[in-house]
Amino acid sequence: MILLISIVGSGRVGASTAFLCVSNGLDDVLLVNRSKEKALGEALDIASAIPAHSKFSIRGTDDYSELVGSDIVVITASVEVYTKDRTENMDLQVKMIKDIANKIKQYCPSAIVLIVSNPLDVLTYFFQKQSGFSRFRVIGIASSLDTSRFRYYISETLSVPQSSISNALVLGEHGDSMVPVFSGVSVGGNPLFSMIDRRDTITENVRNYWKTLRNFKSRSQFGIAKNTFDVIDAILGKKEIALPASVVLEGEYGENDVAMGVPVKINQNGVSEIQKVKLDDTESSSLKKSSEIIRNYIKSIHQ
Numbered sequence: 001m002i003l004l005i006s007i008v009g010s011g012r013v014g015a016s017t018a019f020l021c022v023s024n025g026l027d028d029v030l031l032v033n034r035s036k037e038k039a040l041g042e043a044l045d046i047a048s049a050i051p052a053h054s055k056f057s058i059r060g061t062d063d064y065s066e067l068v069g070s071d072i073v074v075i076t077a078s079v080e081v082y083t084k085d086r087t088e089n090m091d092l093q094v095k096m097i098k099d100i101a102n103k104i105k106q107y108c109p110s111a112i113v114l115i116v117s118n119p120l121d122v123l124t125y126f127f128q129k130q131s132g133f134s135r136f137r138v139i140g141i142a143s144s145l146d147t148s149r150f151r152y153y154i155s156e157t158l159s160v161p162q163s164s165i166s167n168a169l170v171l172g173e174h175g176d177s178m179v180p181v182f183s184g185v186s187v188g189g190n191p192l193f194s195m196i197d198r199r200d201t202i203t204e205n206v207r208n209y210w211k212t213l214r215n216f217k218s219r220s221q222f223g224i225a226k227n228t229f230d231v232i233d234a235i236l237g238k239k240e241i242a243l244p245a246s247v248v249l250e251g252e253y254g255e256n257d258v259a260m261g262v263p264v265k266i267n268q269n270g271v272s273e274i275q276k277v278k279l280d281d282t283e284s285s286s287l288k289k290s291s292e293i294i295r296n297y298i299k300s301i302h303q
């Protein structure tokens, strides 16, 4: 059976995600973009990465009705590039996500939806509310990227390979209040806390990773594309994957009416479990602050 992965927004992140899907021989890919030429161009470029053994194809369009039959929809659309903060174009992005939610509800109401666009948690929340989809089928992908960055900085700080690091996790907002969870991390079997004095520098580095990157290139694309691809691959391949992702919460971690990064398991049906991890007092109070920040953004939107 041929499945359909649709990617709404074929800019840097959308095209990079499509490239990974196609070059790894996953199912059919549809790129939907505001400007048709961009979708057609990226699809044509990526088409030459289809492996000879693959039976799948890629195409581009600006017509949302082609979403019909999508099994997964990934949203990487963005009205404008932010420069100072991920919430910069929040009103416009919320308007955009509501519009996209209406179209996905109309054309592929059974799809699992992966939200990648920023501000990530706010858009995950509004997509779920607007579509009325089960909260377990609307998944914001970002905390796993932040976790990759956390692992990177631990590895750089201690000059150890990433393979020696276990249980690194970043929770909360995909933004300035994100919470790297140090208390559970071990390196080579030893607690991270026995190897570092302070968490501040690593925390700041993880939070500011995107700003550091922008000193050298316009914005990130490959890390998020790989993290998104891994989730698509797990869903379509009926494999379970455990990672932190943004989900609308109904009591988990003591939170309601907010979406934020929490540890989840994902399978072919979407989120199968929201996992409870142990946090120390500092981490718990930082996570509470982070959820409050996201909730205030949500409340600030003129609906």
Ligand SMILES: NC(=O)c1ccc[n+]([C@@H]2O[C@H](COP(=O)([O-])OP(=O)(O)OC[C@H]3O[C@@H](n4cnc5c(N)ncnc54)[C@H](O)[C@@H]3O)[C@@H](O)[C@H]2O)c1
Binding pocket: 008, 009, 010, 011, 012, 013, 014, 032, 033, 034, 035, 038, 076, 077, 078, 079, 080, 081, 096, 100, 115, 116, 117, 118, 119, 120, 141, 142, 143, 145, 174, 219, 220, 221, 224
């Ligand atoms: N979740 C994460 O960790 C993470 C990481 C990197 C980037 N991002 C976010 O991903 C989004 C995409 O980033 P990018 O660098 O690829 O941006 P980009 O500007 O390169 O691409 C965005 C594309 O969306 C298209 N678009 C705009 N409105 C649309 C609509 N209504 N329907 C269809 N297409 C539409 C634009 O034409 C453009 O081609 C941004 O919101 C960015 O902040 C998230």
